[in-house]
Amino acid sequence: MDQDPDTTPVRSSCATLRLLGCFTLHVDGRAVYVPPTAQRLLVYLALHRQGGSREQAAELLWPGLPRARAAAGLRSALWRLSRRSDRQLVADLDSSRLSLAEHVDIDLQAATRYAVGLASGMRDDTPGPEIPSQLREDLLPAWCDDWLLDAREHFHQARLHALEAVSRHHRRDGRMCEALIYAMTAVEAEPLRESAHREVTAVHLSEGNTAEALRHFESFRRRLRRELGLPPSAGYRHLVAPYLGRPVDAR
Helix, strand or coil: CCCCCCCCCCCCCCEEEECECCCEEEECCEEECCCHHHHHHHHHHHHCCCCEEHHHHHHHHCCCCCHHHHHHHHHHHHHHHHHHCCCCCEECCCCCEEEECCCEEEHHHHHHHHHHHHHCCCCCCCCCCCCCHHHCCCECCCCCCHHHHHHHHHHHHHHHHHHHHHHHHHHHCCCHHHHHHHHHHHHHHCCCCHHHHHHHHHHHHHHCCHHHHHHHHHHHHHHHHHHHCCCCCHHHHHHHHHHHCCCCCCC
């Protein structure tokens, strides 16, 4: 069975931390339960792979608490992590700075490299009709922590750009089914993203399905007006105008 590109196989001597979709931790190939407070600490360290001070971690993960209580919460989370695995997950436990141990693999890192490579045209191995696992889900979408928002948006945008780039690649090569799959996946991930909708329309037009292209454009225009009070861009309107035989007004 083929493996997803840029996916590092699980080694028997490492820990793997999954942050896309949901939180899971495997150590030496075995799933490990991690309490919620310790999960948040692991995620924080995964997003700050170079490490950070104990004070910064405590302040960010236990906001609004007095410094002493936040520090106690951090010590408790570290203790809980040490009890969950024979392998040390956090390096330099006695140091003033905390970082993940080097043997911890993080799916987000490989997925980001993969998505950026696709979006920038730096990869030659364009994926086929099945969406690769690295492009299917966002960073912990069910979590509501403010400190996670920027990292989530960073990967979300990389994922969307990659999906659109793969769609354009397949469309240029005449593989319209694959192109539509990737374009629609981008639309589903971000329903108000015009570039994704424009790619869906372009695929329909390339297939000669003018009615479907115009229907998709009109559906997006109504939704954009209803939810944001905005018209589609001039570029999108110009794309469909020749098939209507008239300019498309900005309404």
